[in-house]
Amino acid sequence: MEEAVLSNKDQYPTEEIIFSHICKRQPLWHSVFDYVHTEHPDIIPEWRYYNDGKSWLLKAVRKSKTIFWLRIVKGTFRIAFYLSDKADELIRKSKISDELKEQFISSKGKSKFRAIVITFRTKKDVENLKSLIEIKLSLK
Numbered sequence: 195m196e197e198a199v200l201s202n203k204d205q206y207p208t209e210e211i212i213f214s215h216i217c218k219r220q221p222l223w224h225s226v227f228d229y230v231h232t233e234h235p236d237i238i239p240e241w242r243y244y245n246d247g248k249s250w251l252l253k254a255v256r257k258s259k260t261i262f263w264l265r266i267v268k269g270t271f272r273i274a275f276y277l278s279d280k281a282d283e284l285i286r287k288s289k290i291s292d293e294l295k296e297q298f299i300s301s302k303g304k305s306k307f308r309a310i311v312i313t314f315r316t317k318k319d320v321e322n323l324k325s326l327i328e329i330k331l332s333l334k
Contacts, residue, residue: 251263
């Protein structure tokens with residue numbers, strides 16, 4: 195598991211701080227947020243410090259619905275989507291990677307929501323994110 199960063203409660207995660215941690219993944223960061231801001235300007239990113247995890251997390255919300263959670267880890271960032279069983283068929287038919295589909299399918303029955311976590315390494319991860327945002331927004 196990647197090493198979590200941004201654990202200083204008094205240090206708000208500015209772009210400078212974020213980019214110092216994600217290093218060469220900065221272009222992927224820009225791709226993610228360029229897409230979100232262009233295609234879904236109503237999705238609002240909110241940074242908050244969470245005492246339970248002793249870390250800053252970004253919660254992306256649309257009205258009162260959480261779309262995804264983002265955590266900065268050493269050398270990259272991870273985005274997690276939490277989806278109910280209603281998403282099952284959409285996930286299976288989607289263009290996301292087989293690895294991400296398996297994450298979702300294998301966690302069935304463990305809780306009310308199942309997680310899909312993308313650790314950003316390549317441009318394909320951005321494409322997976324786009325598909326998952328569309329799935330999340332299509333669910334009631």
